Amino acid sequence: MRRLYLELKNQRFYFFVPPVMLFILVPLTVLATIKSGGGDNFPECGTISQLFIPSFAAWWPLFILKEYLNSPGKELLFVYKSGRDSLFLKMIALWAFFVLHIAIVFIYFTSLFDFVWLLFIAIIIQSMFMIALGYFLSLLFQNTFIPLIINFAYSSIFVLALFYSPLSIFEIGSFNSASSLSKSPVVAIIAFILFYGGYQIEKRLHKNSI
Amino acid sequence: MITVKNLSKGFRRKEVLHSVNLRLETRVYGLLGANGAGKTTLIRCLAGLYEPRQGEVLYNNEPIHKSKSFHQVLGYLPQAFGMFQELTLYEMMDYICSLKGIAKSRCAGEITRALTYVNLEDKAKDRIKTLSGGMVRRAGIAQAILGDPKVMLLDEPTAGLDPGERARFKNTVSELKKDRMILISTHIVEDVDACCQSVIVIDEGRVLFNESCEELRNVALNKVYQIKEADSDNITGEKFILKVSEIEGKIYHRILAKENQDYISEKPTLEDGYMYLVKGFA
Numbered sequence: 276m277r278r279l280y281l282e283l284k285n286q287r288f289y290f291f292v293p294p295v296m297l298f299i300l301v302p303l304t305v306l307a308t309i310k311s312g313g314g315d316n317f318p319e320c321g322t323i324s325q326l327f328i329p330s331f332a333a334w335w336p337l338f339i340l341k342e343y344l345n346s347p348g349k350e351l352l353f354v355y356k357s358g359r360d361s362l363f364l365k366m367i368a369l370w371a372f373f374v375l376h377i378a379i380v381f382i383y384f385t386s387l388f389d390f391v392w393l394l395f396i397a398i399i400i401q402s403m404f405m406i407a408l409g410y411f412l413s414l415l416f417q418n419t420f421i422p423l424i425i426n427f428a429y430s431s432i433f434v435l436a437l438f439y440s441p442l443s444i445f446e447i448g449s450f451n452s453a454s455s456l457s458k459s460p461v462v463a464i465i466a467f468i469l470f471y472g473g474y475q476i477e478k479r480l481h482k483n484s485i
Numbered sequence: 486m487i488t489v490k491n492l493s494k495g496f497r498r499k500e501v502l503h504s505v506n507l508r509l510e511t512r513v514y515g516l517l518g519a520n521g522a523g524k525t526t527l528i529r530c531l532a533g534l535y536e537p538r539q540g541e542v543l544y545n546n547e548p549i550h551k552s553k554s555f556h557q558v559l560g561y562l563p564q565a566f567g568m569f570q571e572l573t574l575y576e577m578m579d580y581i582c583s584l585k586g587i588a589k590s591r592c593a594g595e596i597t598r599a600l601t602y603v604n605l606e607d608k609a610k611d612r613i614k615t616l617s618g619g620m621v622r623r624a625g626i627a628q629a630i631l632g633d634p635k636v637m638l639l640d641e642p643t644a645g646l647d648p649g650e651r652a653r654f655k656n657t658v659s660e661l662k663k664d665r666m667i668l669i670s671t672h673i674v675e676d677v678d679a680c681c682q683s684v685i686v687i688d689e690g691r692v693l694f695n696e697s698c699e700e701l702r703n704v705a706l707n708k709v710y711q712i713k714e715a716d717s718d719n720i721t722g723e724k725f726i727l728k729v730s731e732i733e734g735k736i737y738h739r740i741l742a743k744e745n746q747d748y749i750s751e752k753p754t755l756e757d758g759y760m761y762l763v764k765g766f767a
Contacts, residue, residue: 277589281580287571347565348625354532354561355584 293331330430332402333409341419397446407469414476491540501526502690515677516670518687524670560634566625570614581628599627637667655680674756705753705761
């Protein structure tokens with residue numbers, strides 16, 4: 276945990292990008308949407324949340340992976356085996372940390388809407404998918420810039436233009452019954468597969484770390 | 486202490502190390518070789534960063550990948566060092582302490598000791614990105630000595646250091662060398678001469694030499710000649726011009742010859758011995 280804290284501290288100003296998005300941009304945008312729709316537009320607010328929240332889930336993980344993949348002297352992170360970290364476990368810890376932030380936003384949402392918990396579940400699964408995708412692609416390409424671009428391009432394209440595409444991980448509807456989460460189980464399974472694939476590459480990375 | 490048995494390593498079709506055999510004891514070794522000779526690959530294999538294609542590296546007769554103690558006694562300085570640019574020097578050292586499994590109660594003392602060794606104690610609160618290239622290099626050496634390691638692998642530790650810093654590094658090695666195996670990879674022969682007790686010469690992935698510095702000098706005994714430029718053509722057999730110099734208006738060549746010549750030979754330096762080996766004269 277000490278190392279994870281220092282890795283997050285190393286991000287300096289970039290660390291604050293996801294909290295600013297979650298605690299300022301998302302609530303303000305949701306409030307603006309409510310005002311413009313007379314308070315009866317929870318589905319639109321769900322879309323806004325799905326656009327802004329999952330796309331920033333991989334932010335911290337990618338900046339941490341950058342040190343492991345692209346920093347000068349990265350061998351040091353692999354050479355001292357007594358404290359060698361599993362990147363996979365680090366990704367899970369960062370997902371849990373991000374979920375904590377989402378939960379705070381959704382506690383606020385409970386004061387605005389009735390059925391927010393299904394949207395919350397959809398978003399934490401989408402966030403897990405984004406982290407798994409970033410983890411897998413970073414290790415595959417040995418680079419974190421491409422996954423960062425793919426991450427934001429995917430979220431923007433599928434929320435803004437191709438929301439109804441079968442390739443979209445985003446949910447549509449009023450989130451008032453479990454059937455609203457039609458895609459989430461599949462998204463969760465794909466996330467597990469991506470984590471597994473990434474972990475297999477990570478094991479090879481630990482054997483030949485440069 | 487460390488035994489390298491029949492070690493080969495390659496990347497795809499390119500073979501970088503060919504059946505390397507070494508035995509490293511508690512002393513300071515200089516690993517000499519040209520760029521691309523395989524020094525860094527060998528050091529990374531010794532550190533367990535690369536899985537060998539063939540052969541193994543043993544620490545106290547146990548393969549390093551199975552040894553629980555090896556990574557606790559290892560200090561490693563990579564060729565390039567500069568991660569965690571936004572952390573302070575103290576925080577970076579704290580991170581490495583944690584990686585090395587040093588108990589938290591010992592960390593503060595260890596960090597102060599290591600930074601004092603490299604004369605960076607006053608920079609502890611500075612961010613890594615604000616340090617000069619030489620300071621970052623010294624910070625790299627400081628992290629390597631955290632935890633009082635018994636095996637130190639230093640990959641080009643003096644690269645980018647100014648003469649004063651290089652002298653300080655040599656003093657640091659002299660202070661550290663007791664009861665330790667230190668392997669210093671470099672292509673600066675002077676550094677080896679100044680702080681190493683033994684020399685390993687590597688060329689195209691093969692170990693050509695593994696003896697004392699004196700033995701390496703003796704390799705070129707009676708093979709080095711300082712002669713006038715005009716007499717240069719009188720040298721028989723294969724030759725290599727080590728240095729061209731001007732003395733009292735006349736041009737002299739310092740020549741390495743494969744065969745003994747009729748001229749008076751010069752006392753060979755470590756560099757002469759090294760050149761004699763890598764030029765294939767031996």
